Amino acid sequence: MDHTLEKSAFAVDEKGYYGLFGGAYIPEMLYPNVEELRQNYLSIISQPDFQQEFQNLLSEYVGRPTPLYFAKRLSEKYQTQIYLKREDLCHTGAHKVNNTIGQILIARKLGKKRIVAETGAGQHGVATATVCALMGLECIVYMGKLDMERQKPNVERMHMLGAKVIAATCGSQTLKDATNEAMRHWINNPTDTHYIIGSVVGPHPYPDMVTRFQSVISEEIRKQLTEKFGNPNPDYVLACVGGGSNAAGAFYHFLDEPEVKLIALEAAGQGVSSGHSAATTALGKPGVLHGSKTILMQTDDGQVTEPYSISAGLDYPGIGPIHAHLFESGRAQFYSVTDEEALQAGLLLSRMEGIIPALESAHALAYLEKLHAKPNDIVVVNLSGRGDKDLATYSKALSL
Amino acid sequence: MNRITALFTQSNSPILNIYYTAGYPALSDTLPILTYLEKSGVDMVEIGMPYSDPVADGPTIQQSNDIALSNGMSVKLLFEQLQEMRKKVGLPVLLMGYLNPVLQYGIEAFCRKCKEIGVDGVILPDMPMSVYLDEYKAIFDSYGLLNIFLITPQTSIERIRQIDQVSDGFIYMVSSASVTGATSGIREATENYFKRIKEMKLKTPTMIGFGISDKKSFDTASSYANGAIIGSAFVKALQQSSDLEKDIASFVSSIKG
Ligand SMILES: Cc1ncc(COP(=O)(O)O)c(C=O)c1O
Numbered sequence: 246m247d248h249t250l251e252k253s254a255f256a257v258d259e260k261g262y263y264g265l266f267g268g269a270y271i272p273e274m275l276y277p278n279v280e281e282l283r284q285n286y287l288s289i290i291s292q293p294d295f296q297q298e299f300q301n302l303l304s305e306y307v308g309r310p311t312p313l314y315f316a317k318r319l320s321e322k323y324q325t326q327i328y329l330k331r332e333d334l335c336h337t338g339a340h341k342v343n344n345t346i347g348q349i350l351i352a353r354k355l356g357k358k359r360i361v362a363e364t365g366a367g368q369h370g371v372a373t374a375t376v377c378a379l380m381g382l383e384c385i386v387y388m389g390k391l392d393m394e395r396q397k398p399n400v401e402r403m404h405m406l407g408a409k410v411i412a413a414t415c416g417s418q419t420l421k422d423a424t425n426e427a428m429r430h431w432i433n434n435p436t437d438t439h440y441i442i443g444s445v446v447g448p449h450p451y452p453d454m455v456t457r458f459q460s461v462i463s464e465e466i467r468k469q470l471t472e473k474f475g476n477p478n479p480d481y482v483l484a485c486v487g488g489g490s491n492a493a494g495a496f497y498h499f500l501d502e503p504e505v506k507l508i509a510l511e512a513a514g515q516g517v518s519s520g521h522s523a524a525t526t527a528l529g530k531p532g533v534l535h536g537s538k539t540i541l542m543q544t545d546d547g548q549v550t551e552p553y554s555i556s557a558g559l560d561y562p563g564i565g566p567i568h569a570h571l572f573e574s575g576r577a578q579f580y581s582v583t584d585e586e587a588l589q590a591g592l593l594l595s596r597m598e599g600i601i602p603a604l605e606s607a608h609a610l611a612y613l614e615k616l617h618a619k620p621n622d623i624v625v626v627n628l629s630g631r632g633d634k635d636l637a638t639y640s641k642a643l644s645l
Numbered sequence: 646m647n648r649i650t651a652l653f654t655q656s657n658s659p660i661l662n663i664y665y666t667a668g669y670p671a672l673s674d675t676l677p678i679l680t681y682l683e684k685s686g687v688d689m690v691e692i693g694m695p696y697s698d699p700v701a702d703g704p705t706i707q708q709s710n711d712i713a714l715s716n717g718m719s720v721k722l723l724f725e726q727l728q729e730m731r732k733k734v735g736l737p738v739l740l741m742g743y744l745n746p747v748l749q750y751g752i753e754a755f756c757r758k759c760k761e762i763g764v765d766g767v768i769l770p771d772m773p774m775s776v777y778l779d780e781y782k783a784i785f786d787s788y789g790l791l792n793i794f795l796i797t798p799q800t801s802i803e804r805i806r807q808i809d810q811v812s813d814g815f816i817y818m819v820s821s822a823s824v825t826g827a828t829s830g831i832r833e834a835t836e837n838y839f840k841r842i843k844e845m846k847l848k849t850p851t852m853i854g855f856g857i858s859d860k861k862s863f864d865t866a867s868s869y870a871n872g873a874i875i876g877s878a879f880v881k882a883l884q885q886s887s888d889l890e891k892d893i894a895s896f897v898s899s900i901k902g
Contacts, residue, residue: 260775270744272701272770273795274819276804415707421698428700435799435822533745533771534698546719547749548697 255500255567255576261449264573266540266566269448270533274432278440279536281355283450289354290347290457302346303461306379307336309343311462313469313625318597325618328479329600329628330466332491339603339630340459340491341372345441347458349376352439359383359438363427365392365420365487366558366605367399368630369443374408384408387426389419392557398634417551420487420561424535444488445565448536452493452565459494466625467498479623481616483508485608486525486579487558489565491629496577506578508616509568510608512554513581523552524581525564526572534562540569555584555638556604558630586611588642591632603630604638648737648765649791649814652689653850653871660872661686661863661901662852663879664741666693666709667726668718670883675718675726676733678883681890683734685897691768691874692727694720694742701770703826705877709884720750724758731763739793741768752781756788766791766814778811793817798838805845812849818842818870820855826877827856831865839869863900875900 250256261267261283269279289295303309311331320327332340345362352360360377363386364370370386377384386403390412393400403410416422424446431440445452445459467477482499484492486509499505514522522528529540534549542550542562554560564572571577582590587604590611595601602610606629618624632639639645652660663682667675675692682690695713699706723740730738740759747755747769759767767790772781777792785792791814796805798821808816821827821835842851853866854874866873879896886892 268776269773270771270776271773273800274701274770274797274822274824277797277799277801415711416697425698425700429703429824432701433823433827435797532748533743535700536771543745543749545749546721547746548714548719549745 250497250500253501255570257449257453263567263570265531266538266569267449267452268538269536270538271448271536272432274435275428278431278435279448285355286351286450286454289351295350295354299347299350303343307342307346308334309461310465310469311335313466316598319594319613322597323613323618324620326621326623327613328623328625330462330495330625332462332627332629333600333602333606333631337368337372337375338633339368339372340462340494341369341443342375343461343494344443344455344458344490345369345372345376348439348441348454349380349382352382352441353380355439357437357439359385359434360441361385361387361427361430361434361438362441362443363387363420363423364443365389365423365560366556366603367392367396367403367634368558368603370408370410371399371402371406373441373443374403374406377408378406385430386410387413387423387430389413389417389423391418392420392423395638396557396634397637419557421549421552428535444490445493445567446488446535446537446563452537452567455490456493456497456567459490460497462491462494462627463496463498466495470623478502478505479625481506481508481618481622481624482627483510483609483612483624484627485510485559485605485629486564486568487561487605488563489568491627493565493567495627496571500576507571507576508612509571509577509579510612511579511581512556512559512608513583514553514555516583517581521553523554523560523562525562526579527581529562537566539563539566540572555642556587556608558603558605559608580612582608582611586614588639591639592643600628601632602628603632604635606630647789647791647814649689649739652737653815656688659863659867660688660852661897662689662691662872662874663687664691664693664874664876665879665883666695666706666713667723668695668713668716669709670712672716672718674889675723676730678889678893679730679738680733681893682897683736685894686901687736687897688872689737689739691739691741694723694740694746696743696746699743701824703824703877705826705880709880720746724762727762727764737765738763739766739768740764744769744772753784756784756790759790760788764790766793768793768817770795774808774811795819798822798835802845805842805847809847809849815850815852815871816847817874818851818853820853820857820866823855825855831856831862836865839866843869860900
């Protein structure tokens with residue numbers, strides 16, 4: 246793995262912060278676990294046997310490198326050069342597995358016997374259940390009750406893979422609530438369990454660790470663009486942001502390349518001011534949630550607001566601290582996309598390129614409508630996952 | 646002297662600290678419950694500031710938080726309800742909650758308000774010790790507000806020593822690896838942990854909480870520490886109560902009697 250960002254203004258500092266954001270705001274019950282991870286993750290990741298097994302699994306098991314596909318018809322429509330980074334072709338159907346492979350290897354090195362995870366869209370749950378099956382570890386996944394209904398195929402996949410799926414029934418019964426339950430489970434099982442967080446959220450070192458595992462996305466994009474054009478840098482990189490792991494991975498190796506414009510797309514739900522939205526940077530302010538200081542949607546009293554999005558993976562009231570820093574510093578531009586725009590973008594990609602995108606990824610695609618890139622611009626869209634899990638939602642909303 | 650420090654200096658019988666959630670069962674119950682607790686002979690009280698995402702709490706306290714929030718409770722309203730509390734109660738009062746609502750109120754404004762109305766200490770489980778020491782301790786100190794740290798069976802000896810050094814008032818010993826409201830009672834492994842801490846002869850008094858629910862567990866815990874904290878079991882009693890004053894008196898006498 247490339248570690249060139251170590252001294253970057255966008256890399257995590259030694260206290261676990263990205264600018265003003267990050268840290269490890271956890272109850273004392275979790276301190277030993279998080280501290281154990283913090284003290285060990287960098288040295289484990291840099292061990293040659295870890296790297297060899299990680300790289301081997303990424304290529305032989307996950308199917309990396311994923312293609313950087315030139316979307317010809319879409320490019321003609323938008324009069325620019327559009328390349329899709331095909332994370333949807335990863336084993337299990339989304340980028341999430343890049344992270345779970347890395348974390349399961351760390352958990353094994355730390356001697357953990359059991360894995361707990363949260364999931365929204367179910368992609369991270371499936372990716373976790375998959376690596377647990379692969380390594381023979383027990384797997385418990387918390388999932389909001391609402392998400393279990395709207396992402397049913399993924400619940401069935403987790404069952405098939407041998408994971409125990411537990412419904413989170415508090416709050417809005419979505420990703421935030423599943424995360425609360427997973428953290429409580431970890432508090433109750435502190436010594437033998439590793440918590441595989443599914444995005445660049447949580448206490449330090451999680452955001453940095455997950456970013457490193459996902460950074461393979463931008464590492465490959467650079468290599469692939471160099472092979473095609475002799476230049477690693479595109480003009481734009483677009484990615485959707487729930488917690489922000491696919492975006493962090495797609496942005497990572499471009500952070501110190503100012504000519505590459507980074508665009509993060511949040512879920513506006515029914516509209517930013519509709520009261521049914523998950524557009525965190527538009528609606529949020531600094532606060533502490535799930536172990537880190539970040540930007541989050543909240544009331545004046547500091548109660549976390551229930552978010553809304555048609556896409557379970559983006560239905561989260563916060564963003565990872567690295568994104569809070571990219572937003573505040575202006576390094577990345579944040580825009581939001583409504584349910585309706587995402588649905589139409591999903592339909593468009595299906596009809597024009599024969600690729601059914603995850604509803605999350607469709608949020609990134611939808612922004613192509615508004616980007617107005619120049620004809621020769623190279624625009625990379627991170628296609629974070631495939632849409633099989635969303636067919637019921639697409640069919641119903643689009644009356645197919 | 647801070648009322649918490651004074652209590653530990655003066656008392657030589659086990660200290661009973663009761664937790665309840667502000668604005669629960671009804672929004673206006675906060676101050677009446679506090680006065681009934683004082684009347685019933687409780688030594689110290691911890692008032693919960695309800696939060697939308699209480700990750701260190703089990704179902705009972707989660708539910709009381711949800712109900713309190715839907716009743717309309719907030720940090721601002723809690724301070725209004727407690728504004729005149731020192732005309733009515735003399736016992737040490739702590740506020741317990743999560744960091745985000747306090748951050749949004751403003752750390753300094755929060756500490757100032759605590760001093761003004763006579764709150765003695767704060768417990769914020771998700772506020773890291775390093776952040777407290779680097780950023781907030783000076784502010785807490787200038788308003789005479791104590792910050793209570795937690796330790797658990799997994800906390801290293803080295804870290805316990807460090808927490809002891811920077812603690813005032815008492816150290817909150819979490820009885821087992823769990824969120825609040827666990828019902829497993831006190832097991833042998835737990836007693837070994839209590840013994841281990843007692844033998845460390847810390848300078849700071851200790852109070853044991855989480856999973857303390859009745860006279861038996863209170864007495865066991867108190868034999869290893871300066872006293873114990875009851876939360877979920879009391880919240881459950883409130884939930885079933887039709888006469889708060891009477892039921893609080895009988896709950897407390899069932900523990901202390
Ligand atoms: C396909 C896909 N893309 C994106 C996301 C959002 O997560 P993140 O922002 O961490 O990439 C999810 C989450 O479930 C997902 O399944």
